[in-house]
Amino acid sequence: MLDRFKVPDEDKIYVPVDKITEVTQNILKASGVSEEGAKNSTSVLIGNDLRGVETHGVSNGLRLYVENYASGNYNSKPNIKIVRESATTANIDGDGGLGAEIGPIAMEMAIEKAEKYGMGAVVVSNTGHLAGCGYYPLQAVEKDMIGQAMTSGGAGLTVPTWGSEPILGTNPVAWAAPTKEMPPFLFDIATTQIASNKIGLARRTGAKLLPGWITDKNGDPILDEVEAPERHGRHGESNYHLLPFGGTRENGSHKGFGLGMVVEIMTNELSGMGPAPLLKHEGSDFFAAYSIDAFTDTNKFKEDMDELLKRIVESKPASGYERVVYAGFLESEEYLKRSEEGIPYHKEVIEWFENHCNEIGIDCELR
């Protein structure tokens, strides 16, 4: 993440990983989620926080999920069903469960299929928020596979290239691959200029948005630095819209828009849910695993990865920069640091935890 999104030092409270894990699980269980479900969602959220991806950790996510469980928007006890299956593929109906609860199960299925047949892919329909895509491909990496995940993140947010009406979501996509000694490669992006969660984060940290990151209400790109606008609705109700990455056509926004469309197709259309922009449903997910062994020697693959990643990290930076990194490198540094020191949460987040625990009468000792 750019520095502007990080929690300012004076607002940081460090919480050990096991403490925040336990409290998060207990909060989810208090919302009616099963032990296994709470474990899955918590692993995803805290995994993101540990890698420094706090846009998709407990800070923004947990209160949203608690609200959605309370309002009945999410099903805390989903009856997850496989509705279509082949040797390498499956289509799962998530029965309104949280994406972060079902995602780890779906990726596990894709991995098992890839172990047997070389590749596996699982789509999940009828689920809530996935909390980003980064966590799931790492499940494949642990099994020496290449992992991929896509999710159609809430439609009606992003304008097409040349367009003024918000149609697609932020539609994130991620790939990860194993290495031998270097931190694994983990590429995890929104197909917009900026994830909409980052706008929430910017409001909390007071950061400004850079030129070409969003459009005004009419769909025209805002080309000045601006304060993060308030309150975001979907399908044209908002006072700003997101731009596909690239920003303008001259700078390649058709690449961001096209990749966003790929995600929409591989999730909502391939799962049979239908286009989120027209049906206004929560979205669907796609998970794939590729067995490296089906193509080449796994050990050689990992050594080749090390060699190339080292070449990148050891290359000469452009003037004004201290070093060159690859996707997943800084996240891995953060993971090691936070495993030891705890995760630095904004004090506002800790206060939310304390208030919520107090309200529902569960233990909450985070400081």
Next chain:
Amino acid sequence: MLERFKVPDKDKIFISETEIYELTKRVLMASGVSEKGADNTASVLIGNDMRGVESHGISNGLRLYLNRYDSGENNPTPNIKIVKESPTTAKIDGDGALGTETGPIAMEMAIEKAKKYGMGSVSVFNTGHLAGCGYYPLQAVNEDMIGHCFTGSPAKQTLPTWGSEPILGTNPVAWAAPADEMPPFLFDIATSQVAGNKIELTRRTGAKLLPSWIADEDGEPIMEEIETPDKGQYHLLPFGGTRENGSHKGFGLGFVGEMMTNILSGAGPAIFNDHQGSDFFVAYSIDAFTDVGKFKTDMDALLRRIIESKPATGYERVVYAGYLENEEYVKRSKDGIPYHIEVVEWFEDYCKKNKIDCDLR
């Protein structure tokens, strides 16, 4: 493509698809390529020209390929072998063939596997230029499948985000999916700000390069509009351009391309190994996931929603990837393909020298 890359009206010569296809095939066969091999390569190049992707058609491609056959860099009579196979995957040694010769074969294999098992993917190494990724996923679309393709193009062209040394290639990637009545979705991009071939195209059309499209020799992004520098005097930037504008997304996707081609095929990272690159093709059977009819109707609804949406100020319409290419395809099927006069002259000279029948005007 942006207007600046198109052939200026005064330099256009229109040639029919069949005519240029037959001639291209003859030219390739005169270099020793088999009838099937020539058919594959000509189909890919002219398929690109028909969709208006002339950066990856015969104008830049054919003479390059002929030079490479002459110099021995590519093999006109390859012995293409499957070296590893599972129910859903295969790895092909291209024996120095052009990527355009092996690509259609590899995608066909992926499609066959997907028909049986739900998905198929094929990795190809030891091959030359693929002429972009767009053609191959469309093979899957013709079978009501989703197609996907990566190619690891020659290394040391594109800088990493924050970096000053060119490491990756332009590493294109493409996906395509069928629709019912609407033109198919076809998303086909380089993971650099500009495809290397487009820079060559600007030399012919005289177009300028826009700010933050390339970096100077020291890796500094050039932030003004400039004439195309000579080869070796610039580096490509990953798409996004600068970190603030998201170049880590372009660099990351470029790395995925490198990983799914050169590393997964076992050829090894292109930057350390003096090979030409590798390719990766995937086919997904839609039927293995959901009802194909519903999928295509849903695609139509989504694609129509985009086409019918209100454009931003200053634009006439909104389109999706593959839409304009399809318009061009329909138009060029009728009018012929507008080639630059320089390209036609090249054909005429080449045919004369090699005693190949050539009647283009």
